[in-house]
Amino acid sequence: MKFVDEFRSNEYSKLLVENLKSITCNKINIMEVCGSHTMAIFRYGIRDILPPNVNLISGPGCPVCVTPQSYIDTALELSSRKDVIMASFGDMMKIPGRKGSLLKKKAEGADIRIVYSPMDCLIIAQENPSKQIIFLAVGFETTAPMTAVTAIEARKKGLSNLFFFTAHKIVPPVMEALVNDPDLNLDGFLLPGNVCAIIGTEPFQFLSKNFMIPGVVTGFEPVDILQGLVTLVSLISQKDPRISNDYKRIVRTDGNPKARQYMDEAFNLVDSNWRGIGKVPKSGLEFNREFEEFDAIKHFGISYEAYDGGSGCRCGEILKGKIKPTQCPLFKKLCTPENPVGSCMVSSEGTCAAYFRYYKEL
Amino acid sequence: MNTIMLSHGSGGTQTNQLINDLFFKYFSNDILNQMNDAAQINIDFKKLAFTTDSFVVNPIFFAGGNIGKLAVCGTVNDLSVSGAKPLYLTSAFIIEEGFSMANLEIIVQSMAEEAKKSGVKIVAGDTKVVEKGNADGLYINTSGIGEIYKNVNINCANALPGDVVIVNGTLGDHGMTILCERNNLGFEGDLTSDCACLNTLVDCMLEAYNGIHVIRDATRGGVAAVLNEISDFSDVTIALEEILIPIKEEVKGAAEMLGLDPLYIANEGKLCALVPEAQANQVLSAMRTHPLGANAAIIGRVTEELGHRVYMNTVVGGKRLVDMPSGILLPRIC
Numbered sequence: 001m002k003f004v005d006e007f008r009s010n011e012y013s014k015l016l017v018e019n020l021k022s023i024t025c026n027k028i029n030i031m032e033v034c035g036s037h038t039m040a041i042f043r044y045g046i047r048d049i050l051p052p053n054v055n056l057i058s059g060p061g062c063p064v065c066v067t068p069q070s071y072i073d074t075a076l077e078l079s080s081r082k083d084v085i086m087a088s089f090g091d092m093m094k095i096p097g098r099k100g101s102l103l104k105k106k107a108e109g110a111d112i113r114i115v116y117s118p119m120d121c122l123i124i125a126q127e128n129p130s131k132q133i134i135f136l137a138v139g140f141e142t143t144a145p146m147t148a149v150t151a152i153e154a155r156k157k158g159l160s161n162l163f164f165f166t167a168h169k170i171v172p173p174v175m176e177a178l179v180n181d182p183d184l185n186l187d188g189f190l191l192p193g194n195v196c197a198i199i200g201t202e203p204f205q206f207l208s209k210n211f212m213i214p215g216v217v218t219g220f221e222p223v224d225i226l227q228g229l230v231t232l233v234s235l236i237s238q239k240d241p242r243i244s245n246d247y248k249r250i251v252r253t254d255g256n257p258k259a260r261q262y263m264d265e266a267f268n269l270v271d272s273n274w275r276g277i278g279k280v281p282k283s284g285l286e287f288n289r290e291f292e293e294f295d296a297i298k299h300f301g302i303s304y305e306a307y308d309g310g311s312g313c314r315c316g317e318i319l320k321g322k323i324k325p326t327q328c329p330l331f332k333k334l335c336t337p338e339n340p341v342g343s344c345m346v347s348s349e350g351t352c353a354a355y356f357r358y359y360k361e362l
Numbered sequence: 363m364n365t366i367m368l369s370h371g372s373g374g375t376q377t378n379q380l381i382n383d384l385f386f387k388y389f390s391n392d393i394l395n396q397m398n399d400a401a402q403i404n405i406d407f408k409k410l411a412f413t414t415d416s417f418v419v420n421p422i423f424f425a426g427g428n429i430g431k432l433a434v435c436g437t438v439n440d441l442s443v444s445g446a447k448p449l450y451l452t453s454a455f456i457i458e459e460g461f462s463m464a465n466l467e468i469i470v471q472s473m474a475e476e477a478k479k480s481g482v483k484i485v486a487g488d489t490k491v492v493e494k495g496n497a498d499g500l501y502i503n504t505s506g507i508g509e510i511y512k513n514v515n516i517n518c519a520n521a522l523p524g525d526v527v528i529v530n531g532t533l534g535d536h537g538m539t540i541l542c543e544r545n546n547l548g549f550e551g552d553l554t555s556d557c558a559c560l561n562t563l564v565d566c567m568l569e570a571y572n573g574i575h576v577i578r579d580a581t582r583g584g585v586a587a588v589l590n591e592i593s594d595f596s597d598v599t600i601a602l603e604e605i606l607i608p609i610k611e612e613v614k615g616a617a618e619m620l621g622l623d624p625l626y627i628a629n630e631g632k633l634c635a636l637v638p639e640a641q642a643n644q645v646l647s648a649m650r651t652h653p654l655g656a657n658a659a660i661i662g663r664v665t666e667e668l669g670h671r672v673y674m675n676t677v678v679g680g681k682r683l684v685d686m687p688s689g690i691l692l693p694r695i696c
Binding site: 039049091222337 | 605682
């Protein structure tokens with residue numbers, strides 16, 4: 001792969017950090033919304049090299065972490081049904097439900113397949129005509145178009161044994177909920193480059209227009225993140241609430257219209273429950289009437305009400321950036337990657353997982 | 363219900379828990395408890411190394427090797443990184459009914475080739491065939507015995523502050539090749555397993571300096587697992603330099619796509635050596651004269667810091683923990 005080492009350059013990074021230190025401003029709170037940013041920040045130890053006035057707060061941008069526990073419990077129940085093959089992204093496998101995880105169900109004999117793309121389900125459905133295939137359709141704008149395209153393709157192929165248990169969510173509405181939260185005092189956002197690659201920068205302009213908060217779209221390599229921070233800290237210090245696109249090699253202002261067209265074709269925008277955060281208006285995607293034959297909830301007649309896990313897990317406050325994982329009494333004691341209480345500990349983009357894996361007093 | 367999970371075989375935290383909580387509970391003894399790649403035993407004034415390993419790789423054939431080559435290399439490597447000259451192997455086959463005889467012959471041939479190359483004899487064997495559906499094609503177990511060289515004392519408890527960490531080449535090649543082939547990920551480029559017998563390379567290193575403190579082959583769990591075990595047993599802190607770690611572009615790219623870290627990905631022809639700094643260059647130069655050590659590099663050192671942990675100074679000048687791997691490697695959503 002090209003363009004990896006260039007964006008991990010020690011030399012550029014040093015220059016960018018020097019640059020960052022030269023911008024004078026008061027103590028500022030910046031939220032990285034996206035779980036991939038959180039992971040990259042920890043993986044490269046970026047918090048250590050920032051000037052002390054720049055405080056990074058991890059946000060709710062891990063799709064697995066914000067999926068309510070009731071979804072996992074329902075998925076576990078569905079996976080045990082006769083003649084069902086469940087297909088899922090790898091991230092979902094370790095998430096704890098009331099009765100174990102999908103990995104545990106798989107070990108007990110349930111037919112659960114890890115796929116890299118929902119399109120893999122088309123082959124599974126074709127090869128197993130006597131089985132009902134359920135894809136766990138989780139993710140933000142980054143994965144929702146793939147679900148839509150898969151359903152469109154399934155229809156073209158006349159497949160009647162492929163269903164989607166959807167929990168897709170979109171990012172801008174939850175950010176609006178965060179900036180409206182009086183307890184959070186955010187000065188700027190690092191915006192998710194992968195989400196913007198699909199929806200463009202326009203959906204984030206409300207930050208600037210309605211809340212006077214700047215945001216910078218950036219990528220996931222350390223140089224991307226540091227460059228994004230330089231721009232963002234400059235904007236904050238100049239009181240310029242602009243939305244800047246610093247990831248132009250991937251993100252176009254209008255995003256990816258084709259991908260959005262597929263989403264519009266298959267989905268309706270609905271209110272959605274975010275684990276630990278609650279109901280966020282117009283933040284979820286559900287198959288529209290035209291595509292409801294693919295909706296696992298309807299096909300299997302699931303009664304499905306959102307609830308979260310209890311037992312002292314403080315994921316909600318962590319997802320909103322109100323506390324750090326180290327402030328949760330369960331962290332590293334009752335909640336570990338081997339015995340997780342909340343999904344943030346085992347998702348590959350979870351904040352607790354990032355703290356557990358990469359961060360210790362060094 | 364407590365059941366065996368895939369993670370119990372991944373070489374990380376859960377594997378260690380299974381070993382400590384079950385196998386050691388019943389099998390514990392002074393030799394086993396040293397947890398080296400091969401047991402070091404004394405018989406009639408000879409120091410022997412003795413080890414066993416089972417191979418269940420899927421796919422059975424992969425770029426750079428097959429399960430048979432792996433079965434010989436894996437056991438030869440466990441012996442040689444214990445400072446032993448590998449001598450004799452046993453080989454046991456568990457074959458699923460219906461397995462292609464032609465494929466079996468290819469596999470056995472490559473075992474014979476690797477055995478010849480590394481100077482070991484396969485001196486005993488066993489064959490079992492199970493009904494279709496009761497195994498995944500073919501499993502092979504090999505056990506091996508070797509004679510530990512005189513004046514060599516390699517043990518994962520021997521690392522000392524001031525030692526440098528040397529690897530013999532690029533990391534993650536084997537695991538990434540298997541992962542991509544298993545899932546038909548269709549990455550373009552030269553992804554090939556590094557599967558190889560390392561005994562001649564180890565000989566070359568010990569000739570350059572026979573006082574090497576630790577050598578381990580970095581298989582399941584990758585270099586991260588091995589270094590965590592060394593840090594634990596030797597009670598030392600190891601600091602890695604990310605900028606010095608050799609990783610092929612293809613491996614880096616594929617790992618990036620899947621959200622995996624090459625430090626945690628399995629190798630089958632890579633070792634990690636801890637060598638006193640004063641002798642590091644002579645060992646490194648010797649390694650670089652060997653085809654399997656051409657890209658050998660110093661990737662870190664044992665620090666004077668108290669406590670046992672592994673951390674990395676990152677390419678951008680930050681620090682992060684390199685923890686023991688946990689669970690199985692799963693690709694991420696986005």
